[in-house]
Amino acid sequence: MENVKESPRLIATDRCDVCGAQAYIRVEMETGELLFCAHHGNANKEKLQPLTINWHDQSEDLSQK
Ligand SMILES: [Zn+2]
Known part of the structure; x- marks a missing residue:
């Protein structure tokens, strides 16, 4: 099984x-x-970020329409 580093897109x-x-x-x-x-x-974000390994934010997609 591959160790995938890149997050798949939402x-x-x-x-x-x-x-x-x-x-x-x-x-x-x-x-x-x-x-x-x-x-x-x-x-x-503020609450969870200290616990996260990776924060994948795709919210810029919202403004690309
Ligand atoms: Zn929600």
Whole structure:
């Protein structure tokens, strides 16, 4: 099994764990991963970031339409 370093991009079917909106932020932690929409990602960032291995933020996609 390959050790994949690059995070796969979030897609339209990935959903925020809090509200169910489309996820733009993936938070990788020792215990697993969480998906957030841009709003909830930013809302939880300060609290979660010390625990994260990787903070993958795709929210710039929102402004590229
Ligand atoms: Zn949300």
